[in-house]
Amino acid sequence: MKKIMIVEDDKKIREELSVFLAKNGYQCEAPDRFPNILEDIEAARPDLVLLDINLPSVDGYYICRELRKKSELPIIVVTSRDTELDELMAMNFGADDFITKPYNAQILLAHISSVLKRASRDIITDRLDCGGFAVNLSRSAIEYPGGELELTKNELKILTLLYENRGAVVSRDELMTQLWNSDMFVDDNTLTVNINRLRNKLEDAGLGQVIETKRGRGYMVD
Amino acid sequence: MKLLDFLKDKFLYIAAYICVTLVTASALILLNPVGGPALSLTVCVLYTIGTAVPLVVEYVVKKDFFDELLRIFDSLDRKNLIAEVIMPPSYREGMILYDIIKRSNKSMLEEINRYKQLQEEYREYIELWVHEVKTPISSSRLITQNNRSEATESISEELDKIEAYVEQALFYSRSNTVEKDYVIKETNLQKVCFDVLKKSSRQFIQNRISVTAEGLDITVYSDEKWLQFIISQILTNSVKYADKPDAFVKISAKEGENSVILSIADNGAGIPAVELPRIFEKGFTGTNGRGDKRSTGIGLYICKKLCLKLGLGISAESIQGDGTTINIAIPKNSMVDIR
Numbered sequence: 001m002k003k004i005m006i007v008e009d010d011k012k013i014r015e016e017l018s019v020f021l022a023k024n025g026y027q028c029e030a031p032d033r034f035p036n037i038l039e040d041i042e043a044a045r046p047d048l049v050l051l052d053i054n055l056p057s058v059d060g061y062y063i064c065r066e067l068r069k070k071s072e073l074p075i076i077v078v079t080s081r082d083t084e085l086d087e088l089m090a091m092n093f094g095a096d097d098f099i100t101k102p103y104n105a106q107i108l109l110a111h112i113s114s115v116l117k118r119a120s121r122d123i124i125t126d127r128l129d130c131g132g133f134a135v136n137l138s139r140s141a142i143e144y145p146g147g148e149l150e151l152t153k154n155e156l157k158i159l160t161l162l163y164e165n166r167g168a169v170v171s172r173d174e175l176m177t178q179l180w181n182s183d184m185f186v187d188d189n190t191l192t193v194n195i196n197r198l199r200n201k202l203e204d205a206g207l208g209q210v211i212e213t214k215r216g217r218g219y220m221v222d
Numbered sequence: 223m224k225l226l227d228f229l230k231d232k233f234l235y236i237a238a239y240i241c242v243t244l245v246t247a248s249a250l251i252l253l254n255p256v257g258g259p260a261l262s263l264t265v266c267v268l269y270t271i272g273t274a275v276p277l278v279v280e281y282v283v284k285k286d287f288f289d290e291l292l293r294i295f296d297s298l299d300r301k302n303l304i305a306e307v308i309m310p311p312s313y314r315e316g317m318i319l320y321d322i323i324k325r326s327n328k329s330m331l332e333e334i335n336r337y338k339q340l341q342e343e344y345r346e347y348i349e350l351w352v353h354e355v356k357t358p359i360s361s362s363r364l365i366t367q368n369n370r371s372e373a374t375e376s377i378s379e380e381l382d383k384i385e386a387y388v389e390q391a392l393f394y395s396r397s398n399t400v401e402k403d404y405v406i407k408e409t410n411l412q413k414v415c416f417d418v419l420k421k422s423s424r425q426f427i428q429n430r431i432s433v434t435a436e437g438l439d440i441t442v443y444s445d446e447k448w449l450q451f452i453i454s455q456i457l458t459n460s461v462k463y464a465d466k467p468d469a470f471v472k473i474s475a476k477e478g479e480n481s482v483i484l485s486i487a488d489n490g491a492g493i494p495a496v497e498l499p500r501i502f503e504k505g506f507t508g509t510n511g512r513g514d515k516r517s518t519g520i521g522l523y524i525c526k527k528l529c530l531k532l533g534l535g536i537s538a539e540s541i542q543g544d545g546t547t548i549n550i551a552i553p554k555n556s557m558v559d560i561r
Binding site for chain 1: 353354358360364365403416419423430432433435445
């Protein structure tokens with residue numbers, strides 16, 4: 001499990017962020033005092049630092065620069081200042097990524113996973129086990145005992161989302177929001193078409209009715 | 223300065239001269255001195271010369287001074303700078319006025335500076351406030367994310383609105399100052415538009431408005447953050463005034479020789495032709511904005527101001543009932559005309 005160090009002075013954000021990241025499969029550490037933050041980070045050996053720039057007593061940019069002097073530890077700078085200059089500053093001080101408050105939690109997750117991916121350069125789980133078959137994320141295909149089935153970008157995204165929330169209902173709006181986050185600005189009709197195509201593909205492959213419709217609520221897989 | 227006006231000012235002086243001359247001439251004629259009428263005439267001529275020469279000299283000096291002053295004044299862009307360029311006059315009452323203008327100008331500058339400073343302080347406060355308020359918005363967002371239900375989903379929508387208003391306040395305060403807190407750099411138009419769409423995805427998805435974006439993979443030179451704000455304001459309007467079941471927004475770009483025209487078109491309520499020229503005015507709400515849709519008349523006004531600062535062109539086309547298209551002209555090279 002990847003470990004994330006949250007350097008943030010607002011207590012509520014610290015707590016809620018820890019809960020949110022823990023829910024999404026990360027181990028979190030969030031110190032509430034910052035006088036020895038550099039040592040604290042070194043001692044915790046995190047895989048990634050989520051660094052708020054506006055901290056009391058210490059300057060976030062200073063922390064960023066000092067960390068960068070010693071290691072290649074991935075740093076995502078979080079700030080409520082949002083001008084291009086702030087972004088340039090953060091990058092100049094060695095941050096790997098930059099995200100502004102208030103952020104969409106899903107987008108934050110996307111930033112974290114892409115920075116981690118870039119940093120480790122190894123192929124982390126690019127296969128999602130779905131019981132009777134597996135989704136190969138890098139090749140955008142379903143692998144099942146009888147063969148292989150290609151998926152479109154949208155279909156792949158929908159299927160992974162459903163399996164990441166296995167056993168829970170995913171609403172249509174949620175599915176659409178996620179698709180939008182990946183630059184696919186689908187509307188209601190397109191989503192229906194995509195789901196139907198996906199169902200037909202799965203059925204044709206002999207995998208049966210995998211996606212359940214929950215009337216008025218959304219879709220679910222078991 | 224006209225001669226006649228000058229003479230009017232000197233009425234008393236001239237009247238006195240005429241009286242004295244007449245009295246002297248009468249006295250000389252009555253006394254009938256040795257020189258006779260020739261002497262009387264000589265005295266009158268000497269009197270006239272003695273009176274007229276100082277008048278003419280004074281007129282010439284004053285006319286020179288005031289003509290020059292008026293010429294300079296008319297050629298000045300900022301009339302209040304006259305005190306800085308005015309030459310000290312050579313005569314007494316002119317000196318007094320000169321002194322007064324200088325001093326009044328100085329005090330006016332002090333007053334202006336006081337207001338400038340007040341405005342600057344206020345702007346700093348707004349910026350600070352905006353950044354402060356973003357922290358509770360962030361934590362509220364995380365709380366709704368961690369406790370998903372119908373209620374928190376609905377709160378999320380309200381948070382979207384709060385965030386939009388806060389953002390507007392920030393850019394409004396920025397648009398009013400000469401300070402340059404923007405960076406013009408190479409920017410991909412597609413990335414800018416996609417970032418805005420992702421950020422505001424909820425309003426499109428919930429209002430069932432479909433979006434198409436095409437031909438946007440073009441490099442332009444502008445400030446990404448400001449451009450994003452401008453585009454998001456326009457998109458918000460498209461969503462607000464969508465009134466058809468198959469509502470859509472179409473974002474496209476056309477490359478010209480020196481600039482790229484970014485078009486954001488919708489099939490919403492549209493704007494009446496008589497109102498179209500006024501939509502970028504501050505506080506203008508129009509028929510659409512006064513109905514059930516609440517409009518502040520601020521969004522497009524800020525867009526226009528920011529566009530002016532960034533050297534972008536912005537214009538609108540609309541057919542009432544059919545939809546609106548907003549066009550933004552963005553420079554394609556780094557030689558941007560910035561104010």
